[in-house]
Amino acid sequence: LKKKYFKNLGESTIRWYLNKLVKKGYLENMSDFTGRVPTDFGWREFYLRNLEKIRISGEIYAGFEKKDLFEIIHLLSRINRVYYILKESDGHLEEGGLDFILENVEFERREMIYYFANFLKVLKINIKNLIKNIDQDLVLYIGREIPLKFKESSHFSVIFKRIADKTLCFISIKRQNYPYFVKLINKFFNQ
DSSP states (O other): OOTTTTSSSSHHHHHHHHHHHHHTSSSEEESSOOEEOHHOOOOOOOOHHHHHGGOOOOOHTTTTTOHHHHHHHHHHHHTOEEEEEEOOOOOOOOEEHHHTTSSSGGGSSSSHHHHHHHHHHHHHHHHHHHHOOOOOOOOEEGGGGGOOOOGGGGGGGEEEEEETTTEEEEESSSSOOHHHHHHHHHHHHHO
16 A cells, blocks of 8 residues: 555554554455455445546447347446346346456465355355346445345345346446446446
């Protein structure tokens, strides 16, 4: 942090600010290393405070011109390194993006692959009930906000987006640029 962003601050001052963020619930100390990571609350605040500030360049839009639904979903999955499930109105599920989500550095830890496989299994079993309870066009769940009583949920985030009579579900690790991703989703599926 000091080298990249806060060259004029002392290391102890940076640690003091980080400790304040921990006390306010935005960050948590990790037991397996000396760093701090955002809490679910911290990620939610990041999303809410930055959603309106995000501007997406025209070059991104150009890559999506004349694409069908599946091509757009695939491109969004690749750009954001996420897994997706598209639930059709007849209950059929289309899935993809496994190779993209596994590119995230979190999957260097082998147990994360196990967590993801179990989480995906439970999510697919419960997807009908999860979708039934969604009363908005787009819903973002981060970590423990995911309405599944399953400990592996705490490692992931889920975005549900209604598209006509279909429901799209993007599954990601928690380290995600939520404002940017939500802006992209809304841009390409609200036209």
